[in-house]
Amino acid sequence: MQLTQAQINFFQTFGYLAIPQLFSAAEIARITAGFEWSIQNRGGGLNHDGSKRTMFGGPIEHTPAMCAILDHPDILGLIGGLIGDDFNYCSGDGNYYTGNTRWHPDGNWGQLFAVKVAFYLDPLTRDTGCLRVIPGSQDPQHFIRREKINVNQSEELFGVPSSEFPGNVALETQPGDIVIFNHDLYHAAYGGHERRRMFTMNCIRRAKTPDDLATAHQYLSIHSAGGSNFDTGAGMFFSTMIDTADEKRMVHLEQPITIHDELFPQFARRR
């Protein structure tokens, strides 16, 4: 997959891009099965009772087949088209969500530094938990950022429920659809049921300048296993991701591994 210039422009202007049916029905069925195995066996999914979100790290890092998502040509084309072919893969989260997710950005980097690739495994509509975004809100000069508008208080501020914040767009999805968005984009979900299956991949630009390196360190000091004081047993990633990687995949792993080991030597791979 190669993004068109128009798709890149759309992403740069609005902060997100939805790709319907990036994965075929057979592919998404295998991915869903891999996700279920991972969350059930590695992510605490067995204990999910619907009362709160169940989340685990590195959802694509626990089986070789899931790890291969990072080798998928369309995924590489999608992410590479937006932040460079040599992007860094920086883990992600797998979830059984429960209920609403309030408005928030995942970052405030003020630039296109990090993206999130979201996989929704169930059909979702605007009222059953699909991703909602505020187009353009990734821009540091967007009015909600510049005027420090608390989007979750829009009822008090403007007389409209935060779920209906003016201009929000509901990205209704079917399994196989992919949404990618700038970490700085405000997003939310409303009306989800108690077992909304979704997982993400976080990726950042490969750091090539001192400023980028500092930003990458800052990013991984928070958004990583070590940043959560979690020991994967293999540093930045779970071992399966590294052990099944060929040279091409390693392009996306090596810099985060190095930085993570610098930041969290206590979690560096020992075996």
Added chain:
Amino acid sequence: MNNTQFQLTEQQIDFFNTFGYLGFPGLMADRAAEIDAAFEGVWTERGGGHNGQAHDGKARSCIVPFIDQSVVLSSLLDDPRIHGIATALLGEDFNYMGSDGNYYVGDTRWHSDGWHKQIRHLKIAFYLDPLTAQTGALRVIPGSHRTGEPYADQLQEQIRQSPERWGVDGPQVPAIALETQPGDLLCFNHNTKHAAFGGNQHRRMFTINLCQRYPEERIQDLRDYISGAARFWIDRAYGERMVKTATPQRQRHLEQVMANDGHLAELSRKARATMPEPSRG
């Protein structure tokens, strides 16, 4: 509701300032039938469509100024609700800036009605038929009125070429559809990007344009704005019924334009010489 004391809340004013539009569901419901009848009366009196010809459903029919053609519609300027909205958003001395009545046909592509950086211009829109996102309801892009901000400026630059620039057609541009029933009122900043898609061949809508009073040092800008009305082949900015039935309160909202539209007749004469028909919008 006590219409004589209609005021916007702080929340509504903040909403308008932040997002560039405001909706008032049911605000004019008590006058909806009267307005509908007056709307149709104007068209009947003017031949049923554009330039005195019957509306053929192929192209938009438009009458400018519109509410001026009817004593009833002219009185909307005096209605406490319209007046309250205008004074809250534009000041007590706001100007009436004309109006247009339309039988729209099909889609209206994304556009702003202006790109004013100093003087705030407001459009109040009356949709006389129930409209949904798919049948021609007004769509707006919240925040797109904010000139000088990167998001709004980018939209201003690119939105007319959305398929080429963003790979999406007009209906897919991220926006909000303001679905309406007769009696609802919508208003928006002229800068706000707006559009409508899926409308039928006879979509009835009229608007009232208003603005802040121009300061003396910007009078030429006002005259330039008025010049734009020449394409409608009108000699004065306002119609006779609007002027003749003006109360002192209404007169205050007419006087600045009336004092500065003396050049319009000559421009209209030239327009008649070069255009096959008055503009359709």
